[in-house]
Amino acid sequence: MSQNSPRQSPWLARPRPNPSASRRVVCFPHAGGGAGFYRPWAERLAPTHELLAVQYPGRENRYxxxxxxxxxxxxxxxxxxxxxxxxxETVLFGHSMGAAIAYETLRLLEAEGATHFTRLCVSGRRITDFPEEIDPAPRTDDELLAAMTELGGTQAEVLRDPDLREMFLPIIRNDYHLIDTYRPPRDAKPIRADVIAVIGDSDPQVDQRQAKEWASVTVGTFAWHEFSGGHFYLVDHVQRVVELTTRGLSA
Structure with a gap:
């Protein structure tokens, strides 16, 4: 992979730059989300940690x-x-669509020989039980609005405003189609990093059994945790999720 200057990469946002940090947490947003979703995390990390958030094209400063x-x-x-x-030492944390992207990113990083990515936290996302057939057609506007309403969160509220809906619906349509057509590779080599799966206890998209299936992707340790709430449970449990993500990291 060719390399660019890390300080100039548009893919990584730093809410609070901390060049002296000895550890790093890299967060991957959900469908329709941007790096700004994780800004509150930067205020809750220990001084030894720096937060990076992946910024996908087409949103926020990359609109x-x-x-x-x-x-x-x-x-x-x-x-x-x-x-x-x-x-x-780096942890990758991904929520919903971001969990799939974080997993695929980690597979690439390990394939390149990187050993300092030691933990993968996957939130609100399953790794099994996908339909065999992939529908090549993107969801309709009505289907997208219904899906967003079911999941809740701030995006469902945003889509009630006609002007904001016109702005954000193309992004959400792209991301839903992106994740609807994604399938984890069946022949993927197990990752070395430890894995933690996290869900909300009333998430309509993933249950306890599906969360535990993430154990199959790693030869490292595996744990799973459940918080009260729906798909966006982490908004109400920011501090506890941050602590879970970074707990026990080596110095």
């Missing part, structure tokens, strides 16, 4: 850039950007 249509393309770009960063 004018073309949307990326596949998980693989985003994972390649994210891995390339992360490989330019100084080697520090």
């Amino acid at each position: 004018a850039e073309p949307l990326v249509p596949t998980v693989d393309e985003i994972a390649v770009a994210a891995a390339r950007a992360l490989l330019t960063e100084p080697a520090r």
Whole structure:
């Protein structure tokens, strides 16, 4: 993978730059989300940690850039950007769509020989039970609105405003199609990093059994945790999720 200057990469946002940090947490947003979703995390991390959030094209400061249509393309770009960063113990955290992208990014990083990515936290996302057939057609506007309403969160509220809906619906349509057409590779080599799966106890998209299936992707340790709430449970449990994500990291 070719490498660019880490400070110039548009793929990595730093809410609070901390060049002296000995550890790093890299967060991957959900469908329709941007790096700003994780800004509250930066205030809750220990001084030894720096937060990076992956910024997908087509949103926030990258709004004018073309949307990326596949998980693989985003994972390649994210891995390339992360490989330019100084080697520090690093956790990848991804929520919903971001969990799939974080997993694929970590597979690429390990394939490149990187050993400092020691933990993968996957939130609100399953790794099994996908339909065999992939529908090539993107969801309709009504289907997207119904899906967002079911999941709740701030995006469902945003879509009630006609002007904001016109702005954000193309992003959400792209991301839903991106994740609807993604399938974890069946022949994937198990990752070395430890894995933690996290869900809300009333999430309509993933249950306890599906969360535990993430154990199959790693030869490292596995744990799973459940919080009260729906798909966006982590909004109400920011401090506890941050603590879970970074707990027990080596010095």
